Amino acid sequence: MPKENEQKLRDFFAKFIEEDVDNDTDIFGSGLINSLFAMQLVLFIEKEFHLKVEHDDLDIENFKSIHAITNFIQTKQSIKEPASK
Amino acid sequence: MLTGMTALQKELQKEFEKFVDKEIIPYADQFDEQGEIPRDMIGRFAQQGYLGAMIPEKYQGAGMDPVTFGLLCEEIGRGSISLLSLLTVHGMVAQAIEKWGSEIQKQTWLPKLAKGEVIGAFGLSEPDVGSDPKSVESIATVEDVFFRLNGHKKWISYGQMADIFLIIAQCGARPAAFLVTRDTPGFEVEPIQGMLGFRSAMLAQLHLTNCLIAQENLIGKIGFGFTHVAGTALDYGRYCIAWGCVGLGKACLEACLRYTGKRKQFGALLRKHQLIQHMIADMITEVKAARMLCLDAAYLKSAGDPETIMETSIAKYYASTMAFRAANHAVQIHGANGCCHEYPVQRFFRDAKITEIIEGSSQIQQIIIARHGYQNYLFGEKNK
Numbered sequence: 001m002p003k004e005n006e007q008k009l010r011d012f013f014a015k016f017i018e019e020d021v022d023n024d025t026d027i028f029g030s031g032l033i034n035s036l037f038a039m040q041l042v043l044f045i046e047k048e049f050h051l052k053v054e055h056d057d058l059d060i061e062n063f064k065s066i067h068a069i070t071n072f073i074q075t076k077q078s079i080k081e082p083a084s085k
Numbered sequence: 086m087l088t089g090m091t092a093l094q095k096e097l098q099k100e101f102e103k104f105v106d107k108e109i110i111p112y113a114d115q116f117d118e119q120g121e122i123p124r125d126m127i128g129r130f131a132q133q134g135y136l137g138a139m140i141p142e143k144y145q146g147a148g149m150d151p152v153t154f155g156l157l158c159e160e161i162g163r164g165s166i167s168l169l170s171l172l173t174v175h176g177m178v179a180q181a182i183e184k185w186g187s188e189i190q191k192q193t194w195l196p197k198l199a200k201g202e203v204i205g206a207f208g209l210s211e212p213d214v215g216s217d218p219k220s221v222e223s224i225a226t227v228e229d230v231f232f233r234l235n236g237h238k239k240w241i242s243y244g245q246m247a248d249i250f251l252i253i254a255q256c257g258a259r260p261a262a263f264l265v266t267r268d269t270p271g272f273e274v275e276p277i278q279g280m281l282g283f284r285s286a287m288l289a290q291l292h293l294t295n296c297l298i299a300q301e302n303l304i305g306k307i308g309f310g311f312t313h314v315a316g317t318a319l320d321y322g323r324y325c326i327a328w329g330c331v332g333l334g335k336a337c338l339e340a341c342l343r344y345t346g347k348r349k350q351f352g353a354l355l356r357k358h359q360l361i362q363h364m365i366a367d368m369i370t371e372v373k374a375a376r377m378l379c380l381d382a383a384y385l386k387s388a389g390d391p392e393t394i395m396e397t398s399i400a401k402y403y404a405s406t407m408a409f410r411a412a413n414h415a416v417q418i419h420g421a422n423g424c425c426h427e428y429p430v431q432r433f434f435r436d437a438k439i440t441e442i443i444e445g446s447s448q449i450q451q452i453i454i455a456r457h458g459y460q461n462y463l464f465g466e467k468n469k
Contacts, residue, residue: 036320040395
């Protein structure tokens, strides 16, 4: 599942960002993120992975790379469905 | 006629239309001439639930869906887009809190904003910072349990009236967003007069001198003030203004349909002249096209689709340029009458120009749209 999620994120980045982005590219540090893309990314994560990005999630560690976002998604999903998994 | 609207949306559209016909249109020129709106206008907006239009019901807002809210903006824009900008900036603050505020911040501010007990304004632009908002020069420093805020904001719609301000500043070179109340020591409001348009939007400069802001007034987290907090507010602002421009275009069109049906030149009503028909046909077509773009953005927004961000930008770009073209035609059709305060089209013209500048100028939208177009095309090519 994390591999699948990483691929979905890479495809999403490729659709909106001109530069090549791999799993560990520092997307904040390299200045790739503007406010439009930040909002597109939040909406993509929410819609694609059925979760809500909120105040407490605003941590650079959660969004600094595709790898970090994948981990964040996994953590959020495990919090959402702890008993059945 | 809009396709795909629910019965409730159609019913609410009629209600908005009646409100605007009764409460806004008869007074809009007066507001423009006086350069302000009366405080009781806030009460009327609040009573109708318009100030909390998109605030969820659990925070005492109206919880409107994006289509219904768009229809409201269109109608208010038809009456006075300058007045609509109250809903724009107030809603920008509410949306930023609703999306990125803590639960305590939401409970503290959203019901007050929804009921109009406090009016919000958005503080991003500065004397030397407009289209490049990442370069804001206002500074926040961490001091014990407070932030010390120093800076100068300019062109702040409803700054003369607002009670709370969402201020974007750099905190250790990282953007942050703060809620600053009007009564904060060191916070001063300086009215701006003599604007070309949006004269009733009560613009102001804000001077922040050693303002101490409590930690609980930080919205979101440090580093996310521009991309996420301001980003949410600006998307809402573009959406609101795009729909308002549809209303403004419609107001221009309706004024022209009335005028050309009454005035005669060369022994025939203006509406019988083909060069007039040319302008009318363009206005009808372009108002409809702008509305369809806004609806597209609305449906994507309802679905939580990331494409809504770009579609909103496209809608704002097209609708604002359409409104200016329509207002230009409207003044041209009205001739000297259109240049006089006895007819509202001169106000439409002045206000329409402003819509091409606010919430991202037409040129900024063009850059964004073209960049997105190339990227989408390249992505499509790569995936063939």
